[in-house]
Amino acid sequence: MKHLFLFLSLVLFSSYNVFSQCDTVFEAQGEILSSSGKTVNISFYDWKILPEVGQKGELHKYFEKIFLGANVTGWLDVAEVEVLKVDGKTVSFKIIEEKSEIVVNGEKTNHFLKGNIIKFSWKAKPQIENVVIEEDGQIIYGQTYCGEKTGLWKIYTSNKILTEIVNFKDGKLNGENIGYFENGKISFKINWKDDLATGKAEYYYENGTLGDYYYFENGKMNGEYKIWTEEGILQEEGFFKDDNADGTLKTYDEKGELEAKYQYKSGILDGEYIIYYSLNIPKETGTYKNDKKNGKCTYYYENGKEKKIEIYNNNILNGDFKEYHSNGIIKTEAVYSYGVLNSTWKEYFDNGNVAIEGNYQNGKKDGEWLEFYKEGSPKSQGLFSYGEKTGKWTLWSESGKKTKIKYD
Numbered sequence: 244m245k246h247l248f249l250f251l252s253l254v255l256f257s258s259y260n261v262f263s264q265c266d267t268v269f270e271a272q273g274e275i276l277s278s279s280g281k282t283v284n285i286s287f288y289d290w291k292i293l294p295e296v297g298q299k300g301e302l303h304k305y306f307e308k309i310f311l312g313a314n315v316t317g318w319l320d321v322a323e324v325e326v327l328k329v330d331g332k333t334v335s336f337k338i339i340e341e342k343s344e345i346v347v348n349g350e351k352t353n354h355f356l357k358g359n360i361i362k363f364s365w366k367a368k369p370q371i372e373n374v375v376i377e378e379d380g381q382i383i384y385g386q387t388y389c390g391e392k393t394g395l396w397k398i399y400t401s402n403k404i405l406t407e408i409v410n411f412k413d414g415k416l417n418g419e420n421i422g423y424f425e426n427g428k429i430s431f432k433i434n435w436k437d438d439l440a441t442g443k444a445e446y447y448y449e450n451g452t453l454g455d456y457y458y459f460e461n462g463k464m465n466g467e468y469k470i471w472t473e474e475g476i477l478q479e480e481g482f483f484k485d486d487n488a489d490g491t492l493k494t495y496d497e498k499g500e501l502e503a504k505y506q507y508k509s510g511i512l513d514g515e516y517i518i519y520y521s522l523n524i525p526k527e528t529g530t531y532k533n534d535k536k537n538g539k540c541t542y543y544y545e546n547g548k549e550k551k552i553e554i555y556n557n558n559i560l561n562g563d564f565k566e567y568h569s570n571g572i573i574k575t576e577a578v579y580s581y582g583v584l585n586s587t588w589k590e591y592f593d594n595g596n597v598a599i600e601g602n603y604q605n606g607k608k609d610g611e612w613l614e615f616y617k618e619g620s621p622k623s624q625g626l627f628s629y630g631e632k633t634g635k636w637t638l639w640s641e642s643g644k645k646t647k648i649k650y651d
Contacts, residue, residue, distance in 0.1 A: 269294070272362045273332070278355035281338045282327070285361050293334065298326045300365025302336070304354050318362060319343055321354040334363070385411070400425070410435075424449045438462075448473045457483065472497070484509070496521070506531070520545050529555070544569045556581065568593040577603070592617045601627065616641055625650075 271290035303318040321343050324336040345352040369389050376383040385396035391414030398407040410418030416435035428451045434442040439462030446454045458466030464483035476499040481492035487510030496502045506514025512531035520526045529540035535558035542551040554562030559582040566575035578586035584603035601612030607630035614622040625636030632650040
């Protein structure tokens with residue numbers, strides 16, 4: 244089969260990790276300028292970036308206490324807040340929820356007193372980031388959302404020729420995936436759902452003609468497929484079930500005429516098969532079971548007459564063996580026992596007269612063998628032992644002249 248699956252160019256960056264602010268926690272440190280009700284104003288003096296309006300995060304208050312004779316310091320989570328205003332290094336926050344409540348002598352501690360040292364921490368808002376990857380002579384353009392590939396990605400050659408487009412959602416292949424030849428014609432089309440191929444997949448020749456197609460379900464080939472030559476001549480058609488050939492497989496010759504027909508079951512040859520001459524004339528018929536020939540196998544002449552009959556047991560000749568001349572007269576007959584000749588061997592001329600007669604034992608000629616001319620007169624007579632001529636042999640010419648030869 245021409246294609247079973249296409250390895251995507253996208254493997255170049257399938258494990259590529261892109262930096263994203265979604266994965267980064269930012270911090271800014273300062274001190275409280277003032278507070279009123281649910282609003283607190285902070286002046287920051289230590290930061291990498293300042294938050295934007297609408298950003299939510301947490302406020303942490305610095306504390307320093309003497310506990311059991313030791314000086315204890317740290318940060319106390321005091322509130323979930325939202326940025327209301329940014330003015331230079333001064334930021335106004337709305338308190339959404341207070342996180343810590345400390346009561347001393349019956350009074351609640353105010354965490355938002357002027358001069359308290361405060362730290363604000365937050366995660367950046369999710370955003371789409373553009374990505375450009377140059378690797379192995381290709382340039383890949385795409386976008387990420389929180390570090391996951393998203394939307395349309397494109398792959399170009401180093402000289403900016405588009406070779407592939409593919410769609411992502413949440414870091415997984417989702418949607419249409421199309422490949423292109425350098426002449427701009429489509430080389431393949433595949434659809435994806437959560438990294439699994441789905442629906443119809445098509446593969447093309449560079450001249451634009453369809454080469455083959457398959458159907459996928461949950462990443463596995465399921466359904467019919469067909470393969471054509473570059474000239475559009477059908478070469479093969481069949482069915483898949485869970486990535487295995489299943490059902491009838493048909494192959495065709497270079498002219499598009501039926502060449503053979505097989506039966507598959509779960510990827511294994513199982514059932515009757517036919518091999519053809521041209522014009523749907525049978526050339527060979529038989530049966531497979533578990534990927535092996537079993538039972539009667541018949542070969543034919545183009546005139547439809549039987550040419551040879553064999554009996555198989557698990558791909559091994561076992562039983563009557565017969566060959567025929569094109570006029571239907573028997574040509575050869577013998578018997579196989581599990582792949583080994585242990586029987587009389589007879590060959591015939593097309594007029595029905597015996598040509599050769601003898602015996603096989605354990606696959607080797609043994610005992611007396613006779614050979615005849617077509618009209619029936621003797622040609623030779625002698626003995627075989629373990630496949631070798633032995634003893635005295637008598638030879639006759641067509642005129643009847645007799646000659647004797649002795650073999651050691």
